[in-house]
Amino acid sequence: MSRERNANRTRIFEEAPIAQAVFTMAIPTIITQLINIVYNFADAWYVGRTGSAAMMAALSVSLPIFIIIQALANLFGIGGSSAISRALGRKDTVRARRIFAFSLYGGLFAAIVYAFVVFWARPLMIPLIGGSLDSYPYIYDYMFWTMVVGAIPTLGNALCGHLVRSIGAAREAGFGMSMGGVLNIILDPIFMFVLLPPGMEVTGAAVATCLSNTAALVYFGIYLYRHRDNPVFTFSPADVTLAEDIPGEVFSIGTAAALQTFLAMVSNIFANKLVVEYGSAAVAGMGIAKKVNMIAFNTTMGLTQGVLPLIAYNYGAKKHVRMEQVIRFTAAVALGYTTCCTILFRLFARQLITFFINEPASVEFGTQFLRVIAFAAPLCALSYMANTIFQAAGKRKYSLALSTMRKGVVDIPAMILFKMLMGLSGVTWATPFAEVTSAVTAAVLYLRFRKQLGEAKSGGNGAVDAVSELQEAAGAAKRSGSGEDSGVSEMIEE
Numbered sequence: 001m002s003r004e005r006n007a008n009r010t011r012i013f014e015e016a017p018i019a020q021a022v023f024t025m026a027i028p029t030i031i032t033q034l035i036n037i038v039y040n041f042a043d044a045w046y047v048g049r050t051g052s053a054a055m056m057a058a059l060s061v062s063l064p065i066f067i068i069i070q071a072l073a074n075l076f077g078i079g080g081s082s083a084i085s086r087a088l089g090r091k092d093t094v095r096a097r098r099i100f101a102f103s104l105y106g107g108l109f110a111a112i113v114y115a116f117v118v119f120w121a122r123p124l125m126i127p128l129i130g131g132s133l134d135s136y137p138y139i140y141d142y143m144f145w146t147m148v149v150g151a152i153p154t155l156g157n158a159l160c161g162h163l164v165r166s167i168g169a170a171r172e173a174g175f176g177m178s179m180g181g182v183l184n185i186i187l188d189p190i191f192m193f194v195l196l197p198p199g200m201e202v203t204g205a206a207v208a209t210c211l212s213n214t215a216a217l218v219y220f221g222i223y224l225y226r227h228r229d230n231p232v233f234t235f236s237p238a239d240v241t242l243a244e245d246i247p248g249e250v251f252s253i254g255t256a257a258a259l260q261t262f263l264a265m266v267s268n269i270f271a272n273k274l275v276v277e278y279g280s281a282a283v284a285g286m287g288i289a290k291k292v293n294m295i296a297f298n299t300t301m302g303l304t305q306g307v308l309p310l311i312a313y314n315y316g317a318k319k320h321v322r323m324e325q326v327i328r329f330t331a332a333v334a335l336g337y338t339t340c341c342t343i344l345f346r347l348f349a350r351q352l353i354t355f356f357i358n359e360p361a362s363v364e365f366g367t368q369f370l371r372v373i374a375f376a377a378p379l380c381a382l383s384y385m386a387n388t389i390f391q392a393a394g395k396r397k398y399s400l401a402l403s404t405m406r407k408g409v410v411d412i413p414a415m416i417l418f419k420m421l422m423g424l425s426g427v428t429w430a431t432p433f434a435e436v437t438s439a440v441t442a443a444v445l446y447l448r449f450r451k452q453l454g455e456a457k458s459g460g461n462g463a464v465d466a467v468s469e470l471q472e473a474a475g476a477a478k479r480s481g482s483g484e485d486s487g488v489s490e491m492i493e494e
């Protein structure tokens with residue numbers, strides 16, 4: 001049974017029709033992203049029922065510290081996933097196993113260190129991140145349950161999802177990561193309004209988050225144990241090694257992914273700081289517009305993250321023809337979807353904002369914001385796609401350049417400059433401007449990547465790629481059943 005499962009996953013990487021391979025890998029990840037969006041909406045909605053501004057502030061203020069855990073998960077998870085899939089493409093299961101062990105134990109160690117830092121530094125950190133006398137006790141409790149007690153479950157859940165997906169088990173990875181979000185939505189009101197007394201709603205939300213992520217981590221632990229016969233999965237610390245440039249390979253890609261997450265947080269902080277002088281309605285309107293836009297952004301992120309192992313495997317296997325087919329198909333799907341989102345967001349901006357808030361001023365601000373930032377969605381799809389390609393191929397410099405260009409290097413200065421020139425609307429127009437810059441950068445880097453790929457073929461890998469192309473043609477002939485291509489199969493057999 002295990003051999004059949006592994007053979008089926010290898011087939012997804014090597015032989016399945018492009019559309020089937022892409023959707024098999026991407027749909028579970030997209031569903032996970034959508035569930036996370038619903039969870040983010042629900043968590044704020046439940047706490048909002050208390051009518052306490054201090055409790056709502058606790059969630060907002062704690063978010064940057066919570067995002068650091070996600071960045072650490074991306075450091076080891078995306079970096080490890082990319083390296084594992086490339087190793088599997090080269091049929092080097094020994095190296096893939098060692099990368100898995102390093103990423104798993106490295107991520108869990110990072111979670112322990114982070115938990116200790118947050119535990120001891122909370123009194124100093126809370127005032128620095130915007131805590132006030134009113135919100136301090138809520139932030140203190142929320143950080144304790146989600147970032148101290150919950151550090152390993154929170155990081156481990158996302159980390160295991162990336163690592164399990166790297167071997168082609170996208171459905172199982174998506175189920176585990178989605179399970180945490182669904183449980184959180186269910187447990188939030190139980191702990192907030194039933195089990196804990198009034199005044200402890202934030203603590204209830206934090207405990208629900210901790211328990212949900214713990215359940216998801218237990219699921220992954222059971223899954224890995226039951227599939228321990230897989231040559232990649234291991235719990236043995238003896239498989240952890242700092243040799244063979246394994247840490248360097250993981251960190252070279254993981255750093256860019258972690259930095260992208262971190263800079264997105266910094267960008268949001270700057271946006272809030274620049275808008276706050278226009279009043280709470282402006283802040284609320286911008287926040288809701290960004291939440292709506294997450295539907296386009298996060299779905300595209302799920303699509304591109306889902307196909308990362310597929311691209312990495314074929315890059316490692318030097319199946320460049322199949323790799324490029326995957327890239328073209330995924331890019332077309334991403335562009336088509338985000339273009340539809342742009343049209344819908346602009347046509348129904350007011351209705352979408354009103355769904356979340358009825359306050360007239362907030363609706364007006366939110367409608368204006370959404371109609372502007374909606375333009376960024378298709379451009380964002382191009383940047384996400386290019387960054388995924390660079391991560392999959394191990395092009396750390398390209399990935400790092402694109403990650404910092406999209407968030408941090410361009411959008412923060414643009415927000416400041418455009419606000420000086422255009423006022424409040426300038427802060428919003430900085431988003432599509434940054435995405436244009438990022439998309440142009442992505443195009444230039446991708447063309448350079450394609451050129452390097454062509455030089456590699458002509459520099460000695462041409463025979464390998466010729467065989468790869470013949471194998472692709474033979475596979476297509478078998479799937480189509482056409483007698484016309486049977487000669488290709490005979491050529492390969494010879």
